[in-house]
Amino acid sequence: MSRAASLAALAAVLLAGSAVSETPMSNPPQEPQVGLPTPPHAPEQVAEADPYIWLEEVEGERAMAWVREQNAASLGRLQGDPLYDRLHADALALVESRDRIPTPGFRRVEGVERIDNFWQDANSVRGVWRTTTPESYATAEPAWETVLDLDALAASEDANWVWRGANCLEPQGRRCLVELSDGGKDASTLREFDRVSRAFVEGGFVLPESKGDATWIDQDTLLITRDFGEGSLTASGYPRILKRLARGQSLDQAQTIFEARPDDVFVSAFTLRDPDGTLRATLISRAMTFYTREYFVLQADGSTRRLELPQKASITGLLGDRLILTTDEDFTSGSGQSFQTGDLFSVDLDAWLADSAAPMQLILRPGPRESIEGVQITRNRLIVALYENVRGGVYVYQPTADGWTRERMDLPENVSVGLGSASELDDRVFVSINGYLTPSTLYLADASTLQAQAVKSLPAKFDAEGMEVRQFEARSADGTMVPYFVVGRSDMPMDGSNPTLLYGYGGFQVSMLPGYSATVGKLWLERGGVYVVANTRGGGEFGPRWHQAALQANRQRAHEDFQAVALDLIRRGITSQPHLGIMGGSQGGLFMGAMLTQRPDLINAAVIQVPLFDMLRYHRLLAGASWIAEYGNPDIPEERAWIQAYSPYQNLRAGQPYPEVFIHTSTKDDRVHPGHARKAAARLQELGYPVLFYENTDGGHAAGANLRETARRLALEYTYLSDRLMPED
Known part of the structure; x- marks a missing residue:
């Protein structure tokens, strides 16, 4: 995703709430502030002045x-108010309606491509994680199979579970970390789930309620950030310590890999994998503020090395051997190239990890009334949702020996476009098209041919x-x-x-x-x-x-x-x-x-x-x-x-x-x-x-x-x- 999109997601994780008014907003995690200037009024005095x-x-x-x-x-x-009952009936019918577009997500499960979806309606108030085949999804009535029923789980455990997603280990996609929140809090519990047997793994990974996340390294190893006790959180209550947790270990046995400073915002880890699931690099992000961060590569011996990037750069993903990045500040690269705020650019991953002076390539420099609102990566293509004066289009980029080619995808114009899940087996990607008065239409697009076919359309709701x-x-x-x-x-x-x-x-x-x-x-x-x-x-x-x-x-x-x-x-x-x-x-x-x-x-x-x-x-x-x-x-x-x-x-x-x-x-x-x-x-x-x-x-x-x-x-x-x-x- 683009820097703007990643910030929006982070803001939603940190400040905004997507269900409120149907427009997300959020904020990043952070740590306790240390070494701050003496406040003009001590906190106690401020409290006394506030009745x-x-x-x-x-x-x-x-x-x-x-x-x-x-x-x-x-x-x-x-x-x-006499109006309330009518509005409530209309609102309930809308939010529980079954003729919504089920948001699709490409997944591979033991080599077979699936389409996953999380669904809520009048019969599944808390929701159900379900799956079908790509072919079935394209039909009017897909044959869904239930992976996990949240209503049944909440009833059996007498808990107010709210779904927060599932993180599955590539390339097999069988073992997943299911994230559950008690009543909708940001703090959540992570539990290992076998999506083939469709059951929680007996004796598997279980991370107690906390803000933080987990990243799969292999089937028996996680990198985790949690509340590990006194001194392990930032001022805003997010983890500052990254640990390696092996299967069978308790949290207090996990090995510390990296510590952010107490005056940072948060720390997290993520992996870069090729389309076949091969691990290419494990990276650590240390966020000093909401908008500045440093990246470190986790080396084979367990040590870390800082990567040479500007503090307002963001890593988007990996396309073949090319790392895709954006920047929110002007900078000059190690090879002497100049980049501007808003640029989308790339670098050969292996060459750059070996030498920070490896040459970089500019992919896109938006104009003054343009913005990159989404970036997606298929097996062979880079796809960008580019907006001009708040109206969107989708462009497909392909690397060549001399740079990057660009072509516009065959989609309606003067609309909002949203990039959805992309296949790692080929160049298919879901794209949604909608407007204030235009019900959403979901297209399955092929970035290699620039063609797109409508697979789902939302009926008019008003x-x-x-x-x-x-x-x-x-x-x-x-x-x-x-x-x-x-x-x-x-x-x-x-x-x-x-x-x-x-x-x-x-x-x-x-x-x-x-x-x-x-x-x-x-x-x-x-x-x-x-x-x-x-x-x-x-x-x-x-x-x-x-x-x-x-x-x-x-x-x-x-x-x-x-x-x-x-x-x-x-x-x-x-x-x-x-x-x-x-x-x-x-x-x-x-x-x-x-x-x-x-x-x-x-x-x-x-x-x-x-x-x-x-x-x-x-x-x-x-x-x-x-x-x-x-x-x-x-x-x-x-x-x-x-x-x-x-x-x-x-x-x-x-x-x-x-x-x-x-x-x-x-x-x-x-x-x-x-x-x-x-x-x-x-x-x-x-x-x-x-x-x-x-x-x-x-x-x-x-x-x-x-x-x-x-x-x-x-x-x-x-x-x-x-x-x-x-x-x-």
Whole structure:
């Protein structure tokens, strides 16, 4: 995957929650900060000054009593609305629908190619890991075989298991590490599973609940990062120690291979294998910040050697003998070649491991309004999803003796494209095509011929007759033109009367790309609402520089971009303050808080999902320290000053035109601390503002451990929005 895509995935692993608002966001793991400058206020003094610090005690008796009281009031109000039952029924039917496209994943199991899928519906609320043949998958009714039933497993073990995936050992693909989360937390348990016998391996590898991961070296050896006890975690609660675990060993017998520094973010390991599963190299990634890292190669004698790469480079994968990389900073290679921010390039793996001055080759240099949103590797080809002005195309690259050739794949244009799983046996790859009003179509493409065949299409989930998608630009405070999409009826009146929902995220180089959302369509657009997505700085829509323009001291630029879109919507007559609402989750929740405290005069509703809110304490709560590279460090006086200037919690004031807001979070969110949302609601109520607050006691950062909880959250959100923005409904 590309640097932007890998950051999005990491952000989702670290900050964002993909189930919230159907747009992911997340953050990287990190370690305890040591040697930090003396803070302007000691943590104890900050705590004493905050009357709601007790709400940070996640499952404290007093805090949970407050949560129950808030939930009772908010659920009573929203679920008592006559509209709620209709919206809930629609949401439940959508999320439990069986006519969704089952996401395919190529797998090899003992030399036979399979298509795997994880599926949830009304009968499989927690989900089922299942498999079929490629030929069967291409039919209208694939013959699925169950590999593991999560509902049955949870019932038999009296556990609230949430699926986190399976990591199988290549090339046989029989032994897998199944990752299970209790209630949706990031911390998970890993258990060895035999997918041929379809049973957990008796006496096999079992890693207890922790944040961290595991990488197969061979059938009897893992490289693992876990909570190994005192001193083994970073400030944000992620592992900093990498160990080798042999079959039959206990965790305390595992051999330490590598230790990151306590002021790093996290450490992880991964392998590079050829298409036949042969191990070519084992690499270790030491993340010093969310955006900087060093790579080390694990040598045969167990020692490690640092590789010569810029700190903002990212390893994408291996194509034949060529290592594929991207960079988010300009640099000069060991061979004297110059590369620029956003470049995609390659180097011969063996030659480079032997000599850091081995020559590198440029593959792609995106233009100023382009971004690489996905990279996939088949047996013989490199495939890139390249976006121009937030519209995607797929290009196929092939190495030659003189460089790389490039051809465009035969797919629809002016749409969103997403690269899915790729075969290692040949050059097939799944590609999804969709748009705001265009239901997803899944293609099976052959990169060697550039041809693609549609294999699955999603039926329309809402009535889009008479609707259209328009793209506009708004001028931000510093003159930067910020694109945004407007989805609604083509004949909407331009008199400011349209109920409008403006969505934003604005961080971690995560791009807000056009996509088909059945729930937005059915619960909002079909009922006369307008949906708007802002492509602000802080995201990755125009590559790394678009993101870096709103980092740390420049964070306010992203907030001004979002405000500029709201102002432009009002200026064009698309909506007006009584009919404009905003929505965002995690980093997007911070976005909503900044809009609330800086320009409450523009909005009449705000859905603030699993948010960051107290930015002076974010780095001391759960995974927060891992985001210092994005926001800055509140313990450094200069940085604290510009964080405090926009931190929503510190900027809540009496006598402002704040609308009634809807804030929700999850007790089991072990990424963004639920204390942020709780304290925001408590402070607003203290100042005399009406607040709706809901806390799901399960669900993790995605705010939904199963489909029924997800449907309830959606119905609550759109009941609230309807009440605020289309009260005549």
